[in-house]
Amino acid sequence: TRTKVGIVGGGPAGLLLSHLLSKQGIDNVVIELRDHETIKNTHRAGILEQQAVKMLTESGVDGRVLAHGDEHEGIDLRFNGESHPLNFPDLVDATVTLYAQNEVFIDLAAARKRDGGDIRYESEVIEAADLKSDTPKIRYKDVSAGADPDVVHEVHCDVLVGADGSRSFCRRAVGQEQGHQDFKIEYPFAWFGILTEAPKSSPELIYANSPHGFALISQRSANVQRMYFQCDPAEKTEDWSDDRIWSELQKRVDGPDGFQLKTGPIFDKTVLGFRSFVREPMSHGNMFLAGDAAHTVPPTGAKGLNLAFADIKVLFEALDSFYATGSRELLDGYSETALKRVWKAQNFSYWMTSMLHTRKDAHPFETKRALGELETVTSSRYGQQYLAESYTGWPHA
Ligand code: DHB
Known part of the structure; x- marks a missing residue:
């Protein structure tokens, strides 16, 4: 041809x-x-x-x-068990789909x-x-x-x-x-991704930093949800029952506000490496x-x-x-x-990635520093705008 x-x-x-x-x-x-x-x-x-x-x-x-x-219209940055919503239309006049x-x-x-x-x-x-x-x-x-x-x-x-x-x-x-x-560069962690038949746990996506590692609560539709949690790259999906997955995800979003994930049967499990x-x-x-x-x-x-x-x-x-x-x-x-x-x-x-994940061998200073960074971003309109501008995308060339 x-x-x-x-x-x-x-x-x-x-x-x-x-x-x-x-x-x-x-x-x-x-x-x-x-x-x-x-x-x-x-x-x-x-x-x-x-x-x-x-x-x-x-x-x-x-x-x-x-x-x-x-x-x-935004995402939720969750750390120290507290949610910090970012509103993209307000911050940078944009949304994502x-x-x-x-x-x-x-x-x-x-x-x-x-x-x-x-x-x-x-x-x-x-x-x-x-x-x-x-x-x-x-x-x-x-x-x-x-x-x-x-x-x-x-x-x-x-x-x-x-x-x-x-x-x-x-x-x-x-x-x-x-x-x-x-x-x-390589990272010493991967994501464990699931699809579940469950209602939405939250109106916006949640990006969570926790002492147990990162979690992302995403969605697919009113009754199918996508979630991920940071795991070891060598993790095997066979070793993870639904109960074990739900308790791991819940640990990572736990907080004084009593936030609870809405659970359901899990029909897809994958370990996703990245670099x-x-x-x-x-x-x-x-x-x-x-x-x-x-x-x-x-x-x-x-x-x-x-x-x-x-x-x-x-x-x-x-x-x-x-x-x-x-x-x-x-x-x-x-x-x-x-x-x-x-x-x-x-x-x-x-x-x-580095702000939200926790390295297994992380020095306690590094863990605290990342929380300081999250606090800096979420407590300042400029900080929130920096993240929102990048997340919603810089203008095309
Ligand atoms: C999804 C994946 C991501 O990596 C992300 O940052 C947000 C959402 C998703 O699969 O829904």
């Missing part, structure tokens, strides 16, 4: 780029390893910045995010199907070649049932986009000797990385999907300009432009 833009990865970033390009009449092909059903059932994050919502609605993806997304990432995927996939997009699921990329040439190539195998797995298919393009997630094949196709640098990672630059010749393929953030600031969409905005505008005028200027500036926001989001996510 010959196309203009070859996109590896059919998650939200790859599909949104494909959608935007097609609207401008720029041919593209998306190669995705997993099948539609698998991606649809992969539970990820849930918070969209207003700008991310706009990218979906204004480009005509679907109005489902408006109809089914839940607008949130709770709309699960798999719903975003469903809408984008449906829009591509509706508009005749070329999305090749169950296609395993085996080579990304000639990245520095005018014709980068993707070689892949069709791994769907009944296909011949020995036949190698090729997509030749002008520009190759790696939107293939944190274990990105495209990123790894660039060798160590090729002048890039990876920046990475902070950035690949620089986010391009190599005519290959451009976007979203988790180029950077991952810890989940505490809800920035991952939003950051991927911000990359796509910059990259789409660069590609649009390239095809309209022939000028490479914006494409050549893509990495530098995108990385400014990436490092702001890295800083915010690292900050939220």
Whole structure:
């Protein structure tokens, strides 16, 4: 196949780029390893910045995010057993929308199907070649049932986009000797995530710091809730009965106000490891990385999907300009432009993570210092605004 833009990865970033390009009449092909059903059932994050919502609605993806997304006016920072509400409209004139990432995927996939997009699921990329040439190539195998797995298919393009997630094949196709640098830190904890059939415990999301570790009380709908608690990365979900999970979560939100979580049957349990990672630059010749393929953030600031969409905005505008005028200027500036926001989001996510989590081996000074930081943020309008501005999202470039 010959196309203009070859996109590896059919998650939200790859599909949104494909959608935007097609609207401008720029041919593209998306190669995705997993099948539609698998991606649809992969539970990820849930918070969209207003700008991310706009990218979906204004480009005509679907109005489902408006109809089914839940607008949130703030979050609750809970520490020392007390709740400290932040009100985003009051602080920074913005809100966020709770709309699960798999719903975003469903809408984008449906829009591509509706508009005749070329999305090749169950296609395993085996080579990304000639990245520095005018014709980068993707070689892949069709791994769907009944296909011949020995036949190698090729997509030749002008520009190759790696939107293939944190274990990105495209990123790894660039060798160590090729002048890039990876920046990475690991955390000594993970999140234990659950989905439960229960009513909402609180109108807003609760981010809790406690002596037992972090907890996040999030939501999915009136009768399905999403919650997480900080755990050891080696924790096994089999070792956690519903009762044990509920008592662990409750301990982390306990306080003199007597706040009680509303419980119910738990139908999904996952241990989610995380890290902070950035690949620089986010391009190599005519290959451009976007979203988790180029950077991952810890989940505490809800920035991952939003950051991927911000990359796509910059990259789409660069590609649009390239095809309209022939000028490479914006494409050549893509990495530098995108990385400014990436490092702001890295800083915010690292900050939220370290302020809210407790290290097992933490020095008591460090634990007290983090509480001092939470007190500083919540007792000052400027402090609250700093957090609210970052959480709701800086203006797109
Ligand atoms: C959710 C996940 C996050 O990482 C976060 O910061 C807020 C909400 C969620 O899955 O609902």
